[in-house]
Amino acid sequence: MSDTTPGTTPGDDGAVPAPRESAGPEVIGVRKGMFGARGGGDTSGYGGLVRTVALPGPSHRPYGSYFDEVADELEGALEEQGLLPSNAIEKTVVDRGELTFHIAREHLVRVASTLRDDPALRFELCTGVSGVHYPGDRGRELHAVYHLRSITHGRTVRLEVCAPDADPHVPSLVSVYPTNDWHEREAYDFFGLVFDGHPALTRIMMPDDWQGFPQRKDYPLGGIPVEYKGAQIPAPDQRRSYS
Amino acid sequence: MGLEEKLPSGFLLTTVEQAAGWVRKSSVFPATFGLACCAIEMMTTGAGRYDLARFGMEVFRGSPRQADLMIVAGRVSQKMAPVLRQVYDQMPAPKWVISMGVCASSGGMFNNYAIVQGVDHIVPVDIYLPGCPPRPEMLMDAILKLHQKIQSSKLGVNREEAAREAEAAALKALPTIEMKGLLR
Amino acid sequence: MSTNHHAASRETTEGTVYTVTGGDWDEVVRSAAKADDERIVVNMGPQHPSTHGVLRLILEIDGETVTEARCGIGYLHTGIEKNLEFRNWTQGTTFVTRMDYLTPFFNETAYCLGVEKLLGITDQVPDRATVVRVLLMELNRLSSHLVCIATGGMELGATTIMIYGFRDRELILDIFELITGLRMNHAFIRPGGLAQDLPPGAVDQLRDFLKTMKKNLPEYDKLATGNPIFKARMQDVGYLDLTGCMALGATGPILRSAGLPHDLRKADPYCGYETYEFDVPTTETCDSYGRFLIRLEEMRQSLRIIEQCLDRLEPGPVMVADKKIAWPAQLALGPDGLGNSLDHIKNIMGTSMEALIHHFKLVTEGFRVPAGQAYAAVESPKGELGVHVVSDGGTRPYRVHFRDPSFTNLQAMAAMCEGGQVADVIVAVASIDPVMGGVDR
Numbered sequence: 032m033s034d035t036t037p038g039t040t041p042g043d044d045g046a047v048p049a050p051r052e053s054a055g056p057e058v059i060g061v062r063k064g065m066f067g068a069r070g071g072g073d074t075s076g077y078g079g080l081v082r083t084v085a086l087p088g089p090s091h092r093p094y095g096s097y098f099d100e101v102a103d104e105l106e107g108a109l110e111e112q113g114l115l116p117s118n119a120i121e122k123t124v125v126d127r128g129e130l131t132f133h134i135a136r137e138h139l140v141r142v143a144s145t146l147r148d149d150p151a152l153r154f155e156l157c158t159g160v161s162g163v164h165y166p167g168d169r170g171r172e173l174h175a176v177y178h179l180r181s182i183t184h185g186r187t188v189r190l191e192v193c194a195p196d197a198d199p200h201v202p203s204l205v206s207v208y209p210t211n212d213w214h215e216r217e218a219y220d221f222f223g224l225v226f227d228g229h230p231a232l233t234r235i236m237m238p239d240d241w242q243g244f245p246q247r248k249d250y251p252l253g254g255i256p257v258e259y260k261g262a263q264i265p266a267p268d269q270r271r272s273y274s
Numbered sequence: 275m276g277l278e279e280k281l282p283s284g285f286l287l288t289t290v291e292q293a294a295g296w297v298r299k300s301s302v303f304p305a306t307f308g309l310a311c312c313a314i315e316m317m318t319t320g321a322g323r324y325d326l327a328r329f330g331m332e333v334f335r336g337s338p339r340q341a342d343l344m345i346v347a348g349r350v351s352q353k354m355a356p357v358l359r360q361v362y363d364q365m366p367a368p369k370w371v372i373s374m375g376v377c378a379s380s381g382g383m384f385n386n387y388a389i390v391q392g393v394d395h396i397v398p399v400d401i402y403l404p405g406c407p408p409r410p411e412m413l414m415d416a417i418l419k420l421h422q423k424i425q426s427s428k429l430g431v432n433r434e435e436a437a438r439e440a441e442a443a444a445l446k447a448l449p450t451i452e453m454k455g456l457l458r
Numbered sequence: 459m460s461t462n463h464h465a466a467s468r469e470t471t472e473g474t475v476y477t478v479t480g481g482d483w484d485e486v487v488r489s490a491a492k493a494d495d496e497r498i499v500v501n502m503g504p505q506h507p508s509t510h511g512v513l514r515l516i517l518e519i520d521g522e523t524v525t526e527a528r529c530g531i532g533y534l535h536t537g538i539e540k541n542l543e544f545r546n547w548t549q550g551t552t553f554v555t556r557m558d559y560l561t562p563f564f565n566e567t568a569y570c571l572g573v574e575k576l577l578g579i580t581d582q583v584p585d586r587a588t589v590v591r592v593l594l595m596e597l598n599r600l601s602s603h604l605v606c607i608a609t610g611g612m613e614l615g616a617t618t619i620m621i622y623g624f625r626d627r628e629l630i631l632d633i634f635e636l637i638t639g640l641r642m643n644h645a646f647i648r649p650g651g652l653a654q655d656l657p658p659g660a661v662d663q664l665r666d667f668l669k670t671m672k673k674n675l676p677e678y679d680k681l682a683t684g685n686p687i688f689k690a691r692m693q694d695v696g697y698l699d700l701t702g703c704m705a706l707g708a709t710g711p712i713l714r715s716a717g718l719p720h721d722l723r724k725a726d727p728y729c730g731y732e733t734y735e736f737d738v739p740t741t742e743t744c745d746s747y748g749r750f751l752i753r754l755e756e757m758r759q760s761l762r763i764i765e766q767c768l769d770r771l772e773p774g775p776v777m778v779a780d781k782k783i784a785w786p787a788q789l790a791l792g793p794d795g796l797g798n799s800l801d802h803i804k805n806i807m808g809t810s811m812e813a814l815i816h817h818f819k820l821v822t823e824g825f826r827v828p829a830g831q832a833y834a835a836v837e838s839p840k841g842e843l844g845v846h847v848v849s850d851g852g853t854r855p856y857r858v859h860f861r862d863p864s865f866t867n868l869q870a871m872a873a874m875c876e877g878g879q880v881a882d883v884i885v886a887v888a889s890i891d892p893v894m895g896g897v898d899r
Contacts, residue, residue: 059829059850060850062851062852082851084829084850084851084852085829086829086830086831087829087830126830126831127575127576127578127830127832128575129831129832129833131831155704156704156707156709156842157707158707158835158842158844158861158866159707159844159861159865159866161846161857161859161861162859163831163848163856163857163859164857176831176846176859178833178844178846178861180726180835180842182718182720182725185725185726187726187833187835189831189833208705208707209705209706209707210705210706210707210708210866210869211707212869213865213866213868213869214861214865214866217865221539234532235531235532236353236531236532236535236898237352237353237388237532237535238352238353238532241352245387245388245537245540246537246539246540250387251387252385252386252387252537252540252541252543252544253386253387253388253537254385254386254387255381255385255391257380257385258450258451259450260450260451260453260454260455260456261451261452261453261454261455262451263451266385266386267385267541267544267545268544272544272854306505307505308511308512309511309512309534310534310536310556310559310894310895311556311559311642311643311895313511314559314560314605314642315641315642317609317620317624318624318627318628321608321620321621321624321625321628322621322624322625322628323624323625323628336506348534349534349536351532351533351534351535351536351898353532353533353535354504354512354533354534357504357505357533358505361505363475367472383541383552383553383556384536384537384538384541385541386536386537386540386541387537387540388535388536388537388540389536389537406643407641407642407643409641
């Protein structure tokens, strides 16, 4: 963990997304043992097992398929606007036949509007934002994932932006893709991601007075134990589990 | 509510009870309270093949004030709970509630932050109907069972007596956790 | 504490009656009442017979004209995406099938395509499983459109259409029940293939169904398409042109009613859709009537695809060969009505200890999915149904997000209704065909 997430600048208290180690896979956590048993004696013999959990790391050219063309066009278009592509695009991942651009959050709106407006890119349909919470990814806990689809060219591309828990701000894409209005409200409702520039960022699914952001990993599932004849079965998140 | 509630216990009251029960069970007006998957099965029950009209209750009331049966069809979220209670309060007495499907009855598979774990936390339930979703036949069975219940419901002093007995029985009942037998 | 603003109470002869309101609703009404014109704010739903489920519409009305329309959603929020994170990958199908409960097979297929992409076994899914998936999805498209037309008609006051729609839907549910054992919420499509093979007699019943349905479909034309009242209610109502559709991300019949033939089955084929012959109907009318016509035509095209599926069904496996992923037993309905395979039980209980261990591990723990993320999308009857699945390499999903078309399309409600009449709001919402189970998840 520590070697992939160099400490943030002192005094900032992690309020800026931590710089990304561009070489290897992206480590998001460590898994210990085999059967998820905690707090009791380990009889499985797997208690000493330690595995790092890592998402696929950055890819290198050629990316294959239409990905090189999209990357070239995007980089070229960003350069034309006077923006250094390496500043905006933190890394590019090609995994399982999908292209992902990790974008620095301050450049998200510029990148998205370029992807939408450039005739050679023309990603006119945004299928919303999906929040993901990686508590183990220190300094970059909250990820907002956008999937863009080009009807013109028949392509899809994924944008990923991250923000630290201490400063969960991401620029809103409503000005570029108005369809993201409700999607961003949903991501705010469930993850506490604050989309700066959203016209009315309020809760959408949960009641207005709800406390907390229920789909974050640190928010419990909230189930209750179920009573049967002579036995009580704990809620799914309280049971012993594998992995 | 009316004169029948003032009748003394005895032959007259039981006769009125039977007449009132027969009339009430023969024209139950359900309020639409479709929430999720079960609502589709509830609509199916009202449509051609299952034809709830045979039991005089195919007209689902849009307004709770003209209804006396609430079929809670589907999962009740925390956000929906106050609405459900308000609709129930708007229904005139006597009124009955069928909790349709496991989600309404106990939370079902959605044992989480969003779903009320059983609609009986909010409103009194007369019939619990299992299934995910229950088949239309099951819903009709539940409705027929409710008809029996309505037929045999008491009035006036007899009702108070019945309520007292039910409460005494409930206080004496063994909690589920202390029951023995198969795990179910 | 003084009085509770969200739950005022008053005494009646029946006991205390609590009037529970949500948030600042009273303040909204009060401030709206101050304006000295005809403007009123009407709260329609969340429990209303014409709002297509527990949808809350907040309409600002000036006379009969809607000046502002807003949606309140979340009344059916079920936390399914969170629940998925505490079950293994296979169990996930039982949850996703309950999201948009009118399109269970689309939810399952989209989810399974995502999981298969993560596992890297997309190419190993047997042909028979893929064909059956297409078959079930197209049947499901029929049943979903039938409910849309039926309930849409009912909301207009045309009860006959509702009776017809549910009559034909029952025929499809009979087939679903024969194949999967359930009328709704099937969890039949599993990562790697299907839960089990088609039962005997399914193909014959499907061919009978095709005959019946070909006879029944023209009845909707006779009943509704040329009906002057129906047309008067639907035409030019719920107008949303192509610009609006693109800006709001609307897909499915709404986008196609604006003239753009975008259909993921053609644009980004999955499950071998590129090998089937079918047309993508469009209209240029941009209104509710056009969407109705598109749904009718899509049902005819679905029948065409089902026919092709039946011709293609070859005997073969319906689950990937990889025993690390495939469910250990081919289930069969036993005499006790439960789905155990006696041969398999004999094998694991009597013959092979390793098979028992493997069965136990796979059923209780599930398979591991390599870390990463994937996006899979299918064309559901309502539009693009996308699934974003994230794995951390464990036996349970790390995060599953559904991009439900109903959720996105419902945003277009305000654009369709504002400036129109109150009665037209119902028509517009019915033509969007939102299913709240999918919107709120």
